[in-house]
Amino acid sequence: MIRLFGVRVRLSPLFLIVILFAYFGHVLDQVAILFAVVIAHEIGHIFAAHRFGIKTESIELLPFGGVAVMRGRLGFDVREETLIAAAGPFVNLLFVIATLPLRASGVLSEAWTNSFVSINLSIALFNLLPALPLDGGRIARAGLALTRGYHSATKVVTRVSFLVAVVLMGIGGISLVLGYADLGIFALGLFLLYSAFSLHRQSRYETLRFLDALRHQQMATPRPIRSMLAQEDMKLGDVASQFSPGAYHVIYVQSTYPKEPRPVTQDEILDAIFESSGWTLPLRALLS
Template sequence: MPKIHFHPILLAFFFISFLTGTFVEMAVILLIVLIHELGHFTMAKWFDWRIGTIMLWVFGGVMKTDEHGTRPIAEEALVTIAGPLQHVWIYAGIFTLSHSGLLPTSLIEMMLYYNTAILLFNLLPLWPLDGGKLLFLLLALVLPYKRAYHIVILFSMVLAVAFLLVQLILPSFTLSTFLIALFLFMENQSEWKQRHYVFMRFLLKRYEKKTKIMKNKPLYVSSESSLMSVFSGFSQEKRHTIYVTDKYGRHTVLEEQECLQAYFKHKKYHQNVGEIIEKGA
């Protein structure tokens, strides 16, 4: 079993449930969220992912792992979908209980409501929700990894801010919804601060040849391009042949491993690809 931690924002909801006497609702929510996250965990263990902890918060959770961006897109999609899939089994369990007569109708209706709410919430296209991760994987099929990642994080922050503003403007303000929107914004702000680390992890796995390659995708750059600008064009599951054009219109071909070795092995962080070619000649 993974180590399970409770996010600090969850403590605020425990306090709210204490004030409002909604312990049963809180227990139902936590049970559904835990089953949801165990779905991610089980599928990730099937693919032998390295998993740190599972962080639970209201209406969702986050499985901490360094595997995102380093595994095949189809594999990441299966791990992501495994969470929402658990709600199907929860519906089946609720349906069975509803016909057993063991639980009151009010509790059955509550379980149905929260199971649906948590499922739909997690499918919203915001990082780190499952919908946001699926959106990233779809973008990663057609865009370079770095651009797809940045688009999803920035889009998620904008959407979270929009939710916060709507909550402040509308008369139907609820503290719980405001806290959830605030949590999503803070998570994406933290993710944005770590974007360089995430991208370097992606590159390092490429350098170590620990990522799956499906087909070749050529990149066309000038000899003045820095190594990092070349890396910004790298996509998941694609090997890149790099066609370099100098100021005289001459063309040279580099393989991506040559650039990765220049950066990680020879530590030529500040050289452009033209200098790499000249010193390698």
Template sequence: MIELGGIRWSLHPLLAVLMLLSVLTGYIGELLTLFVLVFVHELGHAAAAYAFGWKVLEIRLLPFGGVAELEEKPGAPAWEEAAIALAGPLQNVWMAGAAWALGAGGAMDAQLAAYLVQANLLLLTFNLLPIYPLDGGRLLRFACGLRMNYYGTLRFSAWAGMGCSLLMIGYALLPQLQRGGSGGVQANLLAVGLFLLAANWTYRKQIPFLFMRFLMTRGRSAKRRIQAGSRARPIVVTGRHPIWTTARLFLRDHYHLVYVMDDPGRIVGVLPEQRVVEGYLSGDRAVSDLLR
């Protein structure tokens, strides 16, 4: 592990093994080229994160790409996360375009240019798969957050990531299943699928912590929206509704007012979302208790 520009850079042990094998088998040039492409991809994430005031804690280089560990800016809008996620794949777009142009113009060996185009498109396609922590998984979370509450977005993206990882594992094992056990297994794809499945399983287990962190930062974002005069998005619940399920209805990029109604349908009180957050943190009760 090294520290460069305030960011920890680390190599996955399997990547180190692959580099050693590449030296022994004569494919070190191809691996180093892929390493540089991944490095530039991750630099795109880091530059965008710094531009928005996010902190990049660590970038881990894996056999199939890289993963940037970010410390989210408190109360940051979801579109910033989407922009940071897109900043990586955009590096592969311009590198593929540059390689194609140089190859077509004769300034680069045609075979090398074709390899660079193919490698960049492969990294671009892979990173846009809707599996967290890949860029596509982060973009899926952003897209879901446009319509779904934040808690539901976390759950959906975790389950979608696990489902897609299982499909990847199944595809890797397909030759073995199709040929009655005589076919080969796509070992690289299988290893990646297992890694992503484990990552999303861990991500799913962390949802309560992620949701608590979301609530803890609501105060700052709420203050900013109130000062800017933004519209509040209403949430309507009965007085018997639990506080914890009410808090789970919050959307990431909206400020909420909670309307509490009695059984005949009369409004008996209106709660700002900060009051609901305070009630959530102080213990499980009914929403009507917050009106007293």
């Protein structure tokens, strides 16, 4: 088991297959560059997460990046999520910028520079696709969650992930038919398809994790209040699924009787969900 800054690192089977093909194809030098670039990409995420007090427990390295397991409030703060996700591609772009003047001065060969720049740009651009669990998908979800809520934002980006996966698999399949034999794109599409199915199955669990983090979030700074209007027979879980990161929610419950809507706070709803198993309870249960 490799350790990087105290983080457990392991190679995915897909990366091991790439190394095997590279060995028989006599291109191990290219894979060595790829390995170094992927490691640097993940170091960017590790340092950015550490900056916000989020611990990275382990990383699985893939040929196009890595899948990090982090513990903390990752994903539940828009600014933090965006900066941590962008840190990986940012490192790749920094490498490209630093390499060009070295090539111009003759320090690096043209062949090595072209390979290094191509690998960095490929990893950066692929990771910025708006599909989970890629960096671009995390950034897209963080942005959408501000207005649509965390649960809805996750569902939208998961649908986009399915679409991106199908497109990549289609491109890979067409390339095989045309004789280009590029399994890489097809494999990336297959990985995203598997990830999208996993996210779809775990959507309720992800929402509960977000709501639990929201419930225990300390208000070190003032937060904007987000007001919502809901019918009294609406389930608490359906209401909480519309909660957004970075805001405090006040729900005005519209009764069937002709009277003013009564406000119910975010804390009341979350306490009922987690302490009384109230996910399916109607809002009227909090009015009595």
